[in-house]
Amino acid sequence: MKFTTNSIKSCAARIGLLTEFERIPNTTFETPLVLVYTKGGCVPHLTKDVFKMLTSSPQMLSVSLSSTCLMQETMKDCNINFANFVGMKEYINFLTIHDPASTTPSGFRESGIIPLWTRCGKYAITVDKYMDIIETFKPDMYVALCDGDTNIDSSRKRISKSVESSMTFFEQCFIKHSSSEVLKSCEILGAIEGGYNKDARTVSINYLKTKPLIGYVIDGLHNNGPHVKDIPSKQIKDIIEHTIVISMGCWNPLTVLELIELGVDIFDTTYPYVITENLEALTFLCDRDNCNNIGHIISFTEGRYADDFSPICSHCECLTCKNHTKAYLHHLCNVKELLGKVLLMIHNVHQYLEFFKIIRENIKRDTLDDYKKKINLKFKQNNIIQAEEFTCTKDSKLTSL
Amino acid sequence: MLQQGKSPLLFEIFHECKTTKARAGRMALVHHHVNTPVFMPVGTQGTLKGLLPQQLEQLDCQIILGNTYHLGTRPGINILEKAGGLHKFMNWKRALLTDSGGFQMVSLLELAKITEEGVKFKSPYNESDCMLTPEHSIQIQNIIGADIIMQLDDVVKTTTTGPRVEEAMHRTIRWLDRCLKAHQRLNEQSIFPIVQGGLDSKLRSECANQLIKREVNGYAVGGLSGGESKNDFWKMVHLTTNILPKNKPRYLMGVGFATDLIICSALGIDMFDCVFPTRTARFGCALVRTGQLNSKQIQYRKDMRPIDESCECSTCKIHTRAYLHHIVTVETVACHLLSVHNIAFQMKLMKDIRQSIQEQRFPEFIQQYMLDLFPNKEYPSWIVDALETVNVTLL
Numbered sequence: 001m002k003f004t005t006n007s008i009k010s011c012a013a014r015i016g017l018l019t020e021f022e023r024i025p026n027t028t029f030e031t032p033l034v035l036v037y038t039k040g041g042c043v044p045h046l047t048k049d050v051f052k053m054l055t056s057s058p059q060m061l062s063v064s065l066s067s068t069c070l071m072q073e074t075m076k077d078c079n080i081n082f083a084n085f086v087g088m089k090e091y092i093n094f095l096t097i098h099d100p101a102s103t104t105p106s107g108f109r110e111s112g113i114i115p116l117w118t119r120c121g122k123y124a125i126t127v128d129k130y131m132d133i134i135e136t137f138k139p140d141m142y143v144a145l146c147d148g149d150t151n152i153d154s155s156r157k158r159i160s161k162s163v164e165s166s167m168t169f170f171e172q173c174f175i176k177h178s179s180s181e182v183l184k185s186c187e188i189l190g191a192i193e194g195g196y197n198k199d200a201r202t203v204s205i206n207y208l209k210t211k212p213l214i215g216y217v218i219d220g221l222h223n224n225g226p227h228v229k230d231i232p233s234k235q236i237k238d239i240i241e242h243t244i245v246i247s248m249g250c251w252n253p254l255t256v257l258e259l260i261e262l263g264v265d266i267f268d269t270t271y272p273y274v275i276t277e278n279l280e281a282l283t284f285l286c287d288r289d290n291c292n293n294i295g296h297i298i299s300f301t302e303g304r305y306a307d308d309f310s311p312i313c314s315h316c317e318c319l320t321c322k323n324h325t326k327a328y329l330h331h332l333c334n335v336k337e338l339l340g341k342v343l344l345m346i347h348n349v350h351q352y353l354e355f356f357k358i359i360r361e362n363i364k365r366d367t368l369d370d371y372k373k374k375i376n377l378k379f380k381q382n383n384i385i386q387a388e389e390f391t392c393t394k395d396s397k398l399t400s401l
Numbered sequence: 402m403l404q405q406g407k408s409p410l411l412f413e414i415f416h417e418c419k420t421t422k423a424r425a426g427r428m429a430l431v432h433h434h435v436n437t438p439v440f441m442p443v444g445t446q447g448t449l450k451g452l453l454p455q456q457l458e459q460l461d462c463q464i465i466l467g468n469t470y471h472l473g474t475r476p477g478i479n480i481l482e483k484a485g486g487l488h489k490f491m492n493w494k495r496a497l498l499t500d501s502g503g504f505q506m507v508s509l510l511e512l513a514k515i516t517e518e519g520v521k522f523k524s525p526y527n528e529s530d531c532m533l534t535p536e537h538s539i540q541i542q543n544i545i546g547a548d549i550i551m552q553l554d555d556v557v558k559t560t561t562t563g564p565r566v567e568e569a570m571h572r573t574i575r576w577l578d579r580c581l582k583a584h585q586r587l588n589e590q591s592i593f594p595i596v597q598g599g600l601d602s603k604l605r606s607e608c609a610n611q612l613i614k615r616e617v618n619g620y621a622v623g624g625l626s627g628g629e630s631k632n633d634f635w636k637m638v639h640l641t642t643n644i645l646p647k648n649k650p651r652y653l654m655g656v657g658f659a660t661d662l663i664i665c666s667a668l669g670i671d672m673f674d675c676v677f678p679t680r681t682a683r684f685g686c687a688l689v690r691t692g693q694l695n696s697k698q699i700q701y702r703k704d705m706r707p708i709d710e711s712c713e714c715s716t717c718k719i720h721t722r723a724y725l726h727h728i729v730t731v732e733t734v735a736c737h738l739l740s741v742h743n744i745a746f747q748m749k750l751m752k753d754i755r756q757s758i759q760e761q762r763f764p765e766f767i768q769q770y771m772l773d774l775f776p777n778k779e780y781p782s783w784i785v786d787a788l789e790t791v792n793v794t795l796l
Contacts, residue, residue: 041724042734047741049715050453071727074703078723087719119731306476307483323454323492327484331447331476338451338733 041086103225215244486546559627
């Protein structure tokens, strides 16, 4: 696998290219890229044939170990890797530890162990266990075991502990990775820890800088789950040229744009998934003057859509908007029929894939700033407080860098 | 009754089995044609358990069911009227059939009471007294706009005996006449009367004989598949199809198990419906020729085969039993995958039935199917008896 970027500035929006994947050599991805969030090996609510109706392009999937580790025994005994086991072998996958869509419980710390939360309870993961799982899964990319149990409220002590133990975890994983025959075609990524503490983060970065890595995951900013969409970006980062920088989680689109300007290359579709679970549809993308949706989302729990026979967005090209009305979606959500979330997921993921296409176009044209202003307007209509917070973040960015 | 213009249902029989009473044909309906014998999946609330209309078309579904009671409650008739009918509301371009709403009312609402005027019930939302009359049922179904609509019938529990069965049978006939009179869209929708009469041969015959005097485009056999013995069940079907005219489609309500589909096709039934294939999918059950496979069971944990190696559905082409085992009842996708398979299973079975009738090898098809199902030849007596009456002797 190879990552190239023409960016010479650090901490700026950049276009990159991911190529030469071992498993699927002719696949390429342009960054900023959004990974398609999966749970239990599938895109939530979408069977593979429906997912293919949503997008026929190659995609990279994000896979969390917490939703899939119960499959390991079967995969190991049947000698089948993850991509084949879940029937998604034509997609590149990236394995993370925790599920970005659900809150990871904090605490439960023991030396040498990371607690993994599955639907059957807590699993204590050691480096040996973790690398055994990785050898079974054979993901295209994965992150080294790390302790990212920090957030904006974490104490200094907790943060330095997380940096320290993550370095130890990385050291051990990297030795195992380097000596593994099986993992020759898999890429290992390092997790940058340090919460919102600049000094701690620098320690983490400086340590990882010495390793020959293709990329980094910015970890330790949140404990996952839906609330991530409400936190504005307040982080610092030191771009290491020619490496991918990944930030997982339910960031809202405004924060995504902020992070892209800081040089983050890869995100995932947790946000549209969480929006779908709330029975909401994304409407922030459309900037046409005659667009009926003034806000960034609409909610199908609202009765006003019961007799609205127009699509979510008349300019949207997704299968849902081309075929179905808001009234039908309202009915499906109202009677709790499964098709409601299927149709919302199709629309919301489509919107997010389009969002990243537009972002890339704007970076290439050097118009990302104007685009940000436009998107901001849609959010202001719904949530003025959020937008104000956002402005503050911009200032703090300057000081922190 | 005078029919003006083109009939909303044209039924053609292409092949008749020379041994049994089975026939293979085609119904031309306003929205789509339907090859018979057909199984119609049930999409109660204007959707079929998480599947897109496009997926149903890919599965070769030509007609699906909607439930009038559910649709009339939510989204409600006003919304459906504004949408221009159920086809447009759910964006389903092929054929639809709606029931009368009576059956659900009696089975779902404890306080439903049947009077000569109609079904009296308390609204589940505001406790007010409501009445579903035959006229009202047709009026609602006219708004929903399905290709085939059902008369309101007087439903009694299948195992009921005594004068109530006879009363219900006579009332069903009286209500049919009220339904036919109330029907407003003669060129677009066909009302099917429903043969009632419980498990009493005399009452069933009388009901069927009365109904065939009315000018309609097809008939339904109701009041069966409700817990009666299989012996009573097939005899009632056999007796009814003997009376109903050959040139009109016959619809056996609420029947959908594979064995029943085969035997009742042999007894001359053309249409079936049942919630079973999609309901059982929700619990992780996949239909296979030999019965059911519950993917939740521990034995499938490391089973790397598809549900059915011979199945052409997208689920069997992509996924293993082991993968399904791990996501069933956890991810909604598992439910969708099993629904796809189960509907594909029903569609394939009906296609095999139609094809074997067409090729004059339906008796052999039945023999082989039953032998596969009962390899030790311990056939249930009702299957042997039912097939004997249509001249098929099992191997």
